[in-house]
Each structure stands twice: as structure tokens, then as C-alpha cells.
Amino acid sequence: MKVKKLIILISASVTLLVLSAFASLAFGSRNVGLKEVIGTLFHLSSTSFESLVVRERIPRTVFSIIAGASLGVSGALMQAITRNPIADPSILGVNTGASLFVVSGIAFFHVNSASQYIWFALAGAAVTAVFVYRIGSMGYGGATPIKLALAGAATSAALSSLVSAVILPRTEVMNAFRFWQVGSVSGATWEGILSVSPFLVAGLIIGILSASALNALALGDDVATGLGVNTGLVRIAGALAGVLLCGATTALAGPIGFVGLMIPHTMRLICGPNMRYIVPMSAVGGAILLTVSDIIGRFIGYPGELEAGIITAFFGAPILILIAMRVKVRSL
Numbered sequence: 001m002k003v004k005k006l007i008i009l010i011s012a013s014v015t016l017l018v019l020s021a022f023a024s025l026a027f028g029s030r031n032v033g034l035k036e037v038i039g040t041l042f043h044l045s046s047t048s049f050e051s052l053v054v055r056e057r058i059p060r061t062v063f064s065i066i067a068g069a070s071l072g073v074s075g076a077l078m079q080a081i082t083r084n085p086i087a088d089p090s091i092l093g094v095n096t097g098a099s100l101f102v103v104s105g106i107a108f109f110h111v112n113s114a115s116q117y118i119w120f121a122l123a124g125a126a127v128t129a130v131f132v133y134r135i136g137s138m139g140y141g142g143a144t145p146i147k148l149a150l151a152g153a154a155t156s157a158a159l160s161s162l163v164s165a166v167i168l169p170r171t172e173v174m175n176a177f178r179f180w181q182v183g184s185v186s187g188a189t190w191e192g193i194l195s196v197s198p199f200l201v202a203g204l205i206i207g208i209l210s211a212s213a214l215n216a217l218a219l220g221d222d223v224a225t226g227l228g229v230n231t232g233l234v235r236i237a238g239a240l241a242g243v244l245l246c247g248a249t250t251a252l253a254g255p256i257g258f259v260g261l262m263i264p265h266t267m268r269l270i271c272g273p274n275m276r277y278i279v280p281m282s283a284v285g286g287a288i289l290l291t292v293s294d295i296i297g298r299f300i301g302y303p304g305e306l307e308a309g310i311i312t313a314f315f316g317a318p319i320l321i322l323i324a325m326r327v328k329v330r331s332l
Helices: 003-026 034-042 049-082 094-108 114-137 145-167 171-177 190-209 211-217 221-226 231-253 259-271 275-300 308-326
Strands: none
Touching (some): 003 034, 003 049, 003 275, 049 190, 049 231, 049 275, 094 114, 094 171, 094 231, 114 145, 190 211, 190 231, 190 275, 211 231, 259 275, 259 308, 275 308
16 A cells, blocks of 8 residues: 555544544533533533533444454454455344343353453353354365354354343343444443453454464465465454454443444455454544544434444444445455
């Protein structure tokens, strides 16, 4: 990518991210003016009603940015390591696996906080990712995109039925789970953000450091090995980063789908196939998409709100159909 184009892209992305963050702080059931938002950010001790509203929205906005970035990078990594253009935590069933483990924790181990959810979500995401990849790798041809997508869809359906089997006989579990499973950033707190941040930071760092090796992996295992790349280690590192990002985000926000599908595709069209650009730009794009989706949900559901997971699914489903219609499902 040319330097001039890269500078323009970064400038535009950062500008959109800043504008979406300000909009997230300003709009809701009670709108706040830009002057009050800026004043509150520079004077957090202010006791005016508008300042209180803005301060309540800050954790939500921060988590929207972090969660969107994590899901965007997770999708980019999963598409790269599987060479599957429709790979995504929701498509491959990883979100559903995390959901099953979390609801099992609520039902059988009485977990009730983000710091407890995260261990169950990470375990569920990891087990499901390994299971889907193993199933998709069986038979002739190895892990082809179509086999992985089918394995993910079948696994997701089976796990969803298990989730229902766990929660339906237990009213208290259903009440605790029903809002979480939609996918929302509205319940974010500083405590929850701090509990998942180490996992998200680790996943982002591993993902960025793996970008160059993933470029070699796109050329095929034989070529990558000839270039001195340990393909097995690269896949493990990419999968670990994806599981950390997806699992930690799901633990706090619930299973938010399609962000990891839409954003890497968009960035691949803009930036080209270089993962050194796609990974960081997917982080920025995911942050923008989830933050804007949260804002749209507030407008559509006014005076209440629609959860961000509903909005991303509303936009993501047509894009998935468009990909299926216009792009051959082949290796990247």
C-alpha cells in the first residue's frame, strides 16, 4: 500500500473512531451537547446532571471500542489461519461454545460476575475452536473452507440446543442469561473491563506479532515452510489470540456476531491482502462498527434501546448473503 493512501486511511479511520466515541457519549435516552461532553471529559468532578449522564456512558463507550476491536481482529485471524473467507467467531461456533460454558457455569457453579464468566467463556471458545477445526480437517483435502463452515454451523446448532436444555428447566438461569445472550455493551462497568483487559491486550499483541507470518501462511504451507515459517506454531498462536479475544469479549458482552466477518472483508478490499495492515485496521474498523451499532440501537429503540448484537446481525446477515452470492468460497 502506498504511503499516501495509508496515511489517508489511518487519518480517516481515527477521525471516524473519535466521532463515534463522542456520539456514543452524547446520544441516548437523554441527549447531551458536545460542549457538555468535552467539559465533562476535562472536568470529571463536575456534578451537573449532564456530566453524570456522560460519566455513566464512558465505560460503555470504552468497552464498545475494545470489544469491537477484539472481534474485528479475532475474525481477521480466524480467516487467515483457516484460509476461509467466511470464518468468524459466530460462523465457526466459537461464540456458541463460550455461551454454553458460561450458562453451564451459571447453572451448575453459580458464577455471577464477569471475572468468573471469563474463565468459562475462554474454555468454551477454546474447546469449540479445536473441535470444529478437527472435524473440518477430517477426510480428503484437509480443512477446506466449506468443510469448516459446515462443521461450525453443525456444532453451533448442537451447542445451541444444549444451551436451551440447560436454561429451560431453570427459571433463575434463564433470567440471568436471556439479556446476556443477545449481545450487548450496555452493562459494561470498569470492574468488568479491567477483568477482561489482560486477555484482550494479550490477544491483540499476539495477533499483531503474528501478522507477518500469516502473510507467508497465505502462500500455502509448503511455501511458508520453505520461507522458514513454522506453520504449526503460527496457527496455534493465531488460534490462541482469536480465542482470547473472542472468549474475553463474549464473557462480558455476550455473543456478538458478524463483526469479525464484515470488518476483515472490508479491510481486505481497502488495504489489500497484507495482514500487517489488515490486523490493526480490523481493530479500528471493528471498534467503529460496534460503537456505531450501539448508537443506532439507542435511536431505533428510543426511549429504550436495541442491543448492539441485534444491530450487527441486521447488517451482517445481508453481507454474508452477498458474499455467498458473489464470491466463491475458496481458500484465501
